[in-house]
Amino acid sequence: MSHPLLRVENLQTHFFTEDGVVQAVDGISFTVEAGEIVGLVGESGAGKSVASASLLRLIEEPGRIVGGRVEFDGETLFEIETDRDGNPVLDEDGRPVETDDSLSRREMRTRIRGREIAIIFQDPMESLNPVYTVGGQLREFIEVNRDLGKRAARDEAIEMLREVGIPEAGARYDDYPHQFSGGMRQRVLIAMALACEPSLIVADEPTTALDVTVEGQILDLVADLQERYGTAFVWVTHDMGVVAEICDRVNVLYLGEIVEQAGVDELFYDTRHPYTEALLRSIPRPDRTVEELDPIAGVMPEAIDPPSGCRFHTRCPEAREACTQVDPDCRVLVDGAHPHRSACLKHDVFDGVGYETSPPLDNETRSGVDVTLTGDGGRLRGESDE
Numbered sequence: 001m002s003h004p005l006l007r008v009e010n011l012q013t014h015f016f017t018e019d020g021v022v023q024a025v026d027g028i029s030f031t032v033e034a035g036e037i038v039g040l041v042g043e044s045g046a047g048k049s050v051a052s053a054s055l056l057r058l059i060e061e062p063g064r065i066v067g068g069r070v071e072f073d074g075e076t077l078f079e080i081e082t083d084r085d086g087n088p089v090l091d092e093d094g095r096p097v098e099t100d101d102s103l104s105r106r107e108m109r110t111r112i113r114g115r116e117i118a119i120i121f122q123d124p125m126e127s128l129n130p131v132y133t134v135g136g137q138l139r140e141f142i143e144v145n146r147d148l149g150k151r152a153a154r155d156e157a158i159e160m161l162r163e164v165g166i167p168e169a170g171a172r173y174d175d176y177p178h179q180f181s182g183g184m185r186q187r188v189l190i191a192m193a194l195a196c197e198p199s200l201i202v203a204d205e206p207t208t209a210l211d212v213t214v215e216g217q218i219l220d221l222v223a224d225l226q227e228r229y230g231t232a233f234v235w236v237t238h239d240m241g242v243v244a245e246i247c248d249r250v251n252v253l254y255l256g257e258i259v260e261q262a263g264v265d266e267l268f269y270d271t272r273h274p275y276t277e278a279l280l281r282s283i284p285r286p287d288r289t290v291e292e293l294d295p296i297a298g299v300m301p302e303a304i305d306p307p308s309g310c311r312f313h314t315r316c317p318e319a320r321e322a323c324t325q326v327d328p329d330c331r332v333l334v335d336g337a338h339p340h341r342s343a344c345l346k347h348d349v350f351d352g353v354g355y356e357t358s359p360p361l362d363n364e365t366r367s368g369v370d371v372t373l374t375g376d377g378g379r380l381r382g383e384s385d386e
């Protein structure tokens, strides 16, 4: 039976802090087919990084994956056991219990991470050791993970550096990370991610720290490598411009939930969710001046205390009274192999609390409108009035 390369079902990751439970990721589901680039997009704090780290179970205390299932290439990576009511089964220490199908942490580390699924982070300096040469680190990674001898691994490392566009790769092999520019370091991480020919790379904002020209070059490189190697990507970004450039399908996240899920063209040309519309309106376009940018009103509320009903209602220009009470399902609007889904009450007809018959929310009921998010060079950034 055919299956997607990655299937994420109802994933929930919470942080148990002194102040309360942060519902960072709260029941997200999506798939990635072989060779596809699937985006996770949303403002800062939406839960993108936590979601992507959860895929590889890279969550540390006080964080815990408290629900859901992740399947890779037909195999369960992990699944949280639930009782008849769908609540997680807890052990005596209050930790969620995983089903017997789940891989052990050791298997996850030795068999999956790096080999089958690689991850690239935003800051290459965090992933590269400053006291070892770039080539040496890449060679060692290849030696360990591909059972190659030292010389063969060195040749392969130089080949990989060449592959990702490092000029004079042989000569640059002995350079230290600080001798590389930010863009070059990110290329090295891409080389490292590709070294074991994984079928999936999880990329967490790998181009965010780069200037726009270098970012463009890296995105071109990724598109080229994706075509040549057939590697699939989960691409985390807050930048709709990046989404437009490389993603095949997109998941828009807001406060730990997916509010819209669609192919990239459908998302841009048949936008269904008010949050996606707001994200699109707030990015700069060549045909708009800075003054014409339309910021999203308000700040994203804390994931520790999400608003009742639809989590976006406090900032939504289309919100009605009913939106404060009903948490809309992410429902299929256009069916297909990869349906277009959106979680907004306006798509729904409810008994008693219908969107159509409900009065619009006044600004008093909304909160946080003293702070705005503005588009800035294709990025969305919190900007306080204070």
Ligand SMILES: Nc1ncnc2c1ncn2[C@@H]1O[C@H](COP(=O)(O)OP(=O)(O)OP(=O)(O)O)[C@@H](O)[C@H]1O
Binding pocket: 015, 017, 022, 023, 024, 042, 043, 044, 045, 046, 047, 048, 049, 050, 051, 061, 062, 063, 238, 302, 303, 304
């Ligand atoms: N270690 C932690 N302890 C407590 N809360 C956390 C921790 N890590 C993340 N969070 C919370 O989880 C939520 C989601 O964070 P996450 O980093 O995934 O957002 P993001 O969409 O990736 O944003 P950014 O683009 O700023 O990285 C936020 O409310 C954040 O404060």
